[in-house]
Every structure is written in C-alpha cells, then in structure tokens.
Amino acid sequence: MAFYPVIMCGGAGTRLWPASRAARPKQFLDLTGGESLFRQTVRRVAPLAGADGHVLIVAGVSHLPALRRQLADLGVPAVLLLEPKARDSGPAMAAAAAWLAARDPDAVAAFVASDHHIPDAEAFRAALAEAGDHARQDRIVTLGVQPTEPSPAYGYIRPAGPGAAPVAAFVEKPDRDTAARWIGEGYLWN
Template structure:
C-alpha cells in the first residue's frame, strides 16, 4: 500500500512480571534485559524505516512520560506521546491511539505493538507488517500469529481458516490459554500463538469496537478531542477516558469481529514473560549459564544471574 504504516506502541504496563528488576516505577519495557537497548527502544527501532513506517504514536501512563521521552532521545527517535490518566487495559488504549491516528490521517493503517516484546528477525517482522497492512487496507483487522515451537500454556491460540491472500488467513477461532495436553494438540493442528499485536485501518477498528461497546469508543475519542498538551505530551482528558470500560482488545474487538485475519509469523518473537524467557534469549556458557554483568558460577547449570 502507498500510505505509511502508523506504529502505535503500547507502553503503559505496570511491570508486574520479572520482579524485582521490573517494578511499577520502572517496568520491564524500560529495562535493558537483552542488550544495549530496552525492549521499548528496540520496538521503536524496529519501526524506524521511514519509507515504510510513519512517525510513531506511543501511549503510556502519565508516570512514565519522562522515561519514554528520555529513552526516545537516547536513540534519536521522535514520537507523539499520549498519556493515559488512568489504566483501562489494552482496548481503550488502542482505541485512543486509533482516534489520534485518524486525526492525523483519516485513512491511517496502524500497527499496534506491545513495547515489552522481543523480535529477533527485523526483516521478517517488516515483511509481516507489509502483508498485514495490505489486508488491513482491504478492511481486515489483522493479528500476528506466531508459529509455536512448543506446547506453550502461557498464550492464547489462533486457529487459521481460509486463505485470503498470500500469507494472510481468516481467523477460524480464538481459544484461551490451554493445558499442556491441549496445547500439544493445538500445535499439531497448526494453531498459532496469539501475539497480541495487530494491524488495522484505524477508522474500521473504531467502527468494529463501537459495534460492541459504543460508550468506550466515545470515551476514548472524546479523550483525544479534549486532550491537553503540556511539554510536548498529549494528556488524554481524564474525565472522558475514565468513562471507558477496562477491557482487553481481544475481548472487545478480536473475538467479536467478522473482519479478523491472521498473518502466521516466525520472526523470533517472545513476550519475555518470565526469567526463564530471559535466560532462553540470552547467550550461555558451556554449562548453559547466563549472566548480565559479572558473575561467577560454581557447580551450576542452566542458571541465570543478574
């Protein structure tokens, strides 16, 4: 498609996983767990090709505004930074970001990305975005479905249906997090992990959301219309945004819409949801040990120190 894809980076998580390194005051998306940059910074860098991606929109909690601004400055990036006055889960956050994108461009196609995920194959990620953007331009709301290499129980699953275009499939169904035996069955049947990242035309996303929860879409849209600007930050109107129902985007939109589609991906994705995931993504010594900083391992195997 001709128009640039608008990155919407969801960066308001409170850091409830990876304690004690990740805490509410500095949650995991701002930590340099796997190299020089934080996962937030790596997410921004992943969408930095201005031949493909437009200026990012970052939506975060007000208490993280300076963390976001400082980390953007460290990598020489710019973005529109939206501040949530209260947390309302992913549905209202994405709705507010979509409403902001529509104000910039009524035909905007958005890629909504979690700031705390890892992708190791950037080229494959960009190609997946381009495939998804083509389907989104045709009216689909697309999610990235990860080809799983194990029977994971920490993710929901997607069963892909009929092919819609090259590399794009209708969604037959979404299923909740399974037990191990069910997950093994899902993997053998070609089910995909639900990554929680999406591509859509912003106006269509809002229309589909409105069909199931008009009040929340109106609240999110009003919070943009009545937003204030201070020090370059866009603060969503507190009274308006507080009226939104706290709902996940999966429940509010993806499980209800008939426009759902999936692009199967193998781009080295992880939501880095545990210290075991950090260990898996880190380099190891001959005994399987890994460390951030200096560490001495004695009679240890497959351990992680930080």
C-alpha cells in the first residue's frame, strides 16, 4: 500500500497579521530562521511517500504562485489539489480522500498541517510510519500530542491506554482547570 503525505495548506493569513496576509499566510513565512514552515513540512514528510506514493497538497488557488515557487526551490514533486474557495479542513480532507480513492483505493494517507513547527523530523516520520502500519490494518489513526500546559485552545484525546491505543473520547476545548485535570489523567492534545 502506497503512502501519501497530504499537506493541508489553507489559511486566511489573519493570525500573524501584519506579517501574514491572505495572499501570504504564515506557512509561507520564515518564522524559525531558516525556511518557511511549508518548506519544512514538505522536507519532513516527502521521504514517507517513497517510490509508490506522492506528496499531495490541498491549498487555495490563490496560493498557487507561492506553492510552485517553494516546491521548485525544494525540487520535490507534488500533486496539487486547489480549492476555488476555502471551506476549512473537512472538505479539503474529503477532496484529498476522493482523489486518492479514484487513483489508489489501497492508499494510506497521512494528513498534516503545513504550518506546524516540528523540530524533530525523524521522530515525526517514525510516528507517521507507525501510524501508517496501523492504518494498513483498516484503522483510522490520530496522533495525540503530549501537552506542555493546560490550554483551552485545543481539543483533547482521552486514550483508552498507553501507546497506539483506541480513543476513548474526543473532547472539545475545555476551560483551563478542566484541561489541567485532564492532563493529569493522561489526555493528549488533539
């Protein structure tokens, strides 16, 4: 089964205004002193595609010039699915899944954000490779992040056990006190 890293590359460019704008959202900015978050993401996940898969990028049509420029600089081939209008993550993921189902029904897809800073690329690839092994057993896999502090800004996962375990519950953004309690009970950021 081929592995397809799917990079979700939306964004309205509002969170880091005035540095980011609609035509240049944060994933295309160099925020870490080296290269854009998008380039870092492509470098991080492209090796997972191997010989049989492809890097698949779902983005708004307005981002096409930045995508082409940054991909050309990296020399990484990718399939671009362009949305005429942003509709959030769900429809973008559905479009990628439909594209994959039509071309490779046995594909394993890993959906990743284009604007995350993940300094340990090797550990991230290892986690995705392990998740891919579970997905090949007809499972839907989500990665939880070990919280560093109680945050009402994130949803949480309550795992049913340690390691690669079933999800007992997905819970939406709690207040800070509830988040602190959940962290003590082993919840992860979703």
